[in-house]
Amino acid sequence: MSSTLSISVRLHEGWYHGSGGPPSPARLFQALVAGAGISGPLACETVESLEWLEKQPPPIVASPHTTPQKRYVNYVPNNDLDAKQGDHRRLGDIRVKKEIAPLVFDPTIPFLFAWKLEDEAAVESAKTVTRLADRVYQLGRCIDMAWAWSEILTEEELQERLGEYPGAINYPAAGTGDVDCPTPGSLSSLMQRYQAGAHQFDTTADGKGQTFRQRPKPRWTKVCYEGTASRFVLDLRRSEDAGFAPWPLERASALVEVIRDAAAERLRHAMQHRIAEIDRILVGRKPDGENAGPTSARVRIIPLASIGHPQADMQVRRILVEVPGECSLRADDIAWAVSGLSLDHPVLQDRIDLTRSDEESQLGFYGVNKPSRIWRSVTPVALPDAKRRRIDPDRVKTDEKEKKGGHEKFAEYERASFAVGQALRHANVAARVSSIRLQREPFDPRGVRVEQFAEGTRFSKHCLWHVELEFESLVRGPMLIGDGRFLGLGLMRPLKRAAGVYAFSIESGLQSSPDPIRLSKAMRRAVMARTRDVIGPSRLPSYFSGHPEDGSSGRTEKPHLAFAFDPLEGHLMVIAPGQLDKRNAGSDAENAMTLEQALEELDQLRAGEDGFLQLRPVVVDATCHHLFQASRVWESITPYDVNHHARKSTAESVLTRDVLSECERRGLPRPKVSVLQWNAVSKSGLQGWLRLEFKDAIPGLIILGRSRHTGGGLFSPVKEHRVTDRKQSES
Incomplete structure (x- = not known):
């Protein structure tokens, strides 16, 4: 049975002044080292246990919900005492301001760090670490006094504790992140940093001043962490016969608003002491209309259009509700608030009900647990900073200036592309974008143009765009981007298309x-x-x-x-x-x-x-990459290997017949073949460098021959004037 090393830390006060958000595993490791070394040099057993801990995979991290407080300024001396000839009495002349933004949280909820233990040997090493946890006295800056305790838990006990934990739970994930974690060499770097402190201020050779030396920084590794989001699906059912009640896709924003407001009202009646918190989590604003709270803690209500089949009508029959791990309201309370709601249908003129569903197969069509590199919008993305100029349909017939020229259209698309990048950053999508495609028409045959989504919303139709994105790495769903992402706009779906x-x-x-x-x-x-x-x-x-x-x-x-x-x-x-x-x-x-x-x-x-x-x-752009350009003349850039070796024939004739047969087999027109060079290779056979001249321009990619799957027979287009010049020089 697998075990887990669990270290819980509680701060004496509900304030944390460290940088980079809640305490990281590296901060805890630093606290363990400081606690163990407060009474003198580290014992051999302590060094061995800490070296074992730094080699472990990153832990699970659970932290209470934090609220950033107002920044305040503290003036401290910088590291430039040499400019004042080492005179400590003149520290006031080199003070600089340092901004501090503490995090406030419930001090009764501990921070939790959990490492998985693979075998019994790991359990024995972890027992030494449990004794080190008892000596922790601070976490973060010196004003964040704390104490800790450690336990060895079974897998069942860990899951039970995480299930009851009233805060955010984050797990290590693939990719590059920004959370510091211990790595082999972290303990050694901390010990070197401590020893360097004894020589930080050295006396100059003349004995009249001091020099300052910067201590070496500790060694950490950057790890990506992802929070656990609770998801549940709701069906739109007719009240009379419990059949599906499809909702028009262009009215998706109205559906989200109705569900959001009804759920918020139900929660306000049940939790009157948490009204401000409910408005922040569900509506995203305070009662006076002011924006409040981080967007990463907001509940997302996502309308799922029917997709995944050529005949799917792209109407909304299901709703996905996603409660992020940072949300301070329990997922069970959110599920209770939205389940069983009764709504008015805009088309059927009848009441419909929201019923909890166990059918989650549709989530795969929106990239849940199925990452992809290529994404397309189902509902348009709202980009207020990328508005298009409105064209008056009456004036455009008589006034040529009312029409948009190429430069104006290019500028609109350039602004929209930049706004898409900003929208991805706001949605915490860190993957780099390799290409962006923008248009007003839907990408799907049964989709809806952007103008129809603007009706009844706060967004102008001129700032709505359908977007297709291609990333350099895989991205997981569900993905919603743009200013309307909490109103059902900007919903993306992965494209099942190989890049080729x-x-x-x-x-x-x-x-x-x-x-x-x-x-x-x-x-x-x-x-x-x-x-x-x-x-x-x-x-x-x-x-x-x-x-x-x-x-x-x-x-x-x-x-x-x-x-x-x-x-x-x-x-x-x-x-x-x-x-x-x-x-x-x-x-x-x-x-x-x-x-x-x-x-x-x-x-x-x-x-x-x-x-x-x-x-x-x-990313290979087929529109400009040289191997994909259309050309009449192609020449080998890697050797062509013949498929069949004919007897009693010259090398030129064998190569010519073989490549003509290969072109016919690969669906290419019959070219004129010129053998530029040939060579007989031991254990490989006849190879040649060829020129193929087609009657009409042929687009790439052209790879031919017996070794075409392993790098041989690759052809590149050649400009015709270069071929003519070469033929003249040869003659």
Whole structure:
């Protein structure tokens, strides 16, 4: 049975003056070291237990709900006493202001840190840490006096304690975060920092002054934490026969407002002593209309349109209510407030009821537990800073100046793109955006234009946009962005579309003369290994390996991934079958999602002789990338390997016949072939560098030959005047 090391900390007063939000695991580790060392040097047993603790994975962190207080200024001396010739009597001349913003919380609720223990040896090490917790005397700045206690809990006891905890619970998550946590070397860095304090002020050589030395900073690692949100689904049912009562998508904001106000009124009657808190959590403002409270603590009421099938009508039949972990109201109270509400339907002219539902399969269509890189808006995004100029329909017929020119349209889209970036930041979406697409028309055939959503809302139709986003990394749902995200606007859904080409720029580590095929094979091995980590012990699909289930050599034409190295750009590419073969234009959504998860956070590649590569994901824009441009003339940039070796023929004729057959097999027109160079390679066969001249311009990507899945046969477009100049020089 797995166990957990739990350390609880209570502050004497309900104030915390540390920086960076609630106390981090690094702050607790620092407090354990300070408590253990207050009576002298650390014992060997203490050092061993703390070194064991710094090697553990980041803990679960639970903290009471905090409220930021008004900032105040404290004037302290800076580290520039040398400017005053080391005279301590002149400290007043170098004082600088330091802003402090304490957090206020309920002092009866302890901060909780929980580390999972894997085996009995870990339990024994944790027992020493439990004794160290008894010596904690402060947490944060020296004015935050505290005490702590530690326990070894079973998994059941931990879950019971977390279930009853009246605060926010955060779990370590994938990605780069901003929470400091101990890491191997943290204890050593703290000890070095303490020892450096003895030499912080050294006397100068002439004995008349002192010099100041900055102490080394402690060593921590940055970890991403995610809170646990409680979610529950409600059905819109007719009161008469309990059938679904579909709500028009364009009236989604009105539906959210009605549910929100009715739930808030029900809670006000039941909790009259918490009216201000209810208004802050549900409505987002005080009774006088002033905004209040952090948006991360607000309840989200999300209208779920029916999607996921070509014939889905995109009307609202279900509501998702999401209660964040930072919310000070219990999720059970919110669920009681919204369940059983009776509303007026705007179309049916009848009463409808909100009933609790256990059907949560629809959440997958909105990215819940199914991350994606590409997202599209279901309801338009409200961007007040990106309003479009209204065109008078009567004047535009007679006044040419009323029409919008290209420059004005470009400026509108540029402002809207910037506003989208701001909206993502406000919604705490940290992933970098690689492309933004904006329009007024819906992306879905059964969607609704932006103008119809503005009716009855505080948003102008000129600030509503349908948005499609592509991120450099996977993003989880549900995602709502924009100023209307608490009113049902800005709801996004993941797009089940493989990007087709996943490219990685080689930042460093590449040898001077890399082998494209060897690099591509190294990338293939890495992708298959990472895919195995994603899918577990099940058999690796042929989509990734190219081999049938029995593991034999792949002799069939079943589509599978290809890997290539572009020597002109210095990019390693993973290519989906639809981009490689014109006959296999269909997509495999399930394998594509698995591939995206396998490629997430891929930043290193061990490529043997070609070096230890540092990678960075880049987005391939098919509209401007040289491998995807349309051209009549294409030339090899990696060697073409023949599929069949003919006897009693010259190398040029073998290469020509083989590539013509390959073009026909891959759905390409018949080109004129010129052999630029050929070579016979041991254990590989005949290779050649070719020029293909088509009658009409052909768009890329063109990869041909026997080694086309492992980096061979990659062609690049060539300008026709360069070909003419080359032919003249050869003649």
